[in-house]
Amino acid sequence: MPGRRRLPAGSRSDLPPLKIIRKILLLQVAYYVCATILILFTTVVYGTPFSLDLVFGWDKLRGDTTVGWMLGLVWMLNCFISVIFLLLFVSRSKLVPDFALTIHFLHLIATILYTHSLPTNLLWWALQFASAAMMTFTGMWACQHRELKPITFGGHGSTERTASQQAEDSQQESSFGRGRGRERSVQEYEMNEMGEHAV
Template identity: 80%
Template structure:
């Protein structure tokens, strides 16, 4: 009978398909939620009306208007904040590039479906490439920094317990040594008394 080889345990339990889809959905929602809040705050401060075209459109992201440059800076800030989302939901440095590129690819699809046209603005494309590169680099750096943190077992409590156990063992050793010395002294006194009794017996004979 031919036996089927089982895949490695990591490929089955580390990232199952449903878990991958759930993480992608959560990251995409967090990406758009953070961008919406930032763009809304920027438009309120700037005094411009807010609309979903600023989030899902590409026409407003232009280099010849002030609101266009402000939107570019907001999307870059959203990229830095999204690194924390990658650290929370992904937390594996080798998986960060896949999720970061997936976020921007889904954003391209969403923008195309919303505007019914493929983005043709060079500033929009340049911003997407810069955002994907920074998100990948910073996400991998943050996850690697988290992976390399030393694991603490017990903290200061373990050191105090170790110190108390060492002190207890030292105290037991001192007690055993003093007990051994006491027994040695008693033995020497008994031998000395036996010698005296033998000598007196010989003289009596």
């Protein structure tokens, strides 16, 4: 009977399925809440009535109307704001592409279910590809920036040192070089000479 294949250490505990589903749902809800707030604010300023067609529909996103261009800009702004959610909920750069593409795929499914049709507007598709690409690359950059940030130890939390601390350290180094360091090098030299005479 063949033995079970062993999984790498930590693979089960890193991202279990329920945790992945919870993160996907949180990201999707945050994505839609942010988009709804932005679109609602824009329609109030512009003076047009708000409807869910602006969020889930694809036919309003057109290049020959002001509302269509406004919607495109709002969705691109939403993609940049969603990078913050990726940074908070995912926080690992190698997982960002999966979650960013999942958000856009679920948006496509929601749009198809809401409109009962596959989007045929090329501007809508171009916006989805641009939004997914920008969210992926910006999210990966933000997560890598946070991953590579140096860790500070100690109670102060700041990496800058005062001039008095630097002067004190340089005095200790110079006194060490004049005193014990020179004595140690002389002693090692004398020990080498004794070893050579013994041979």
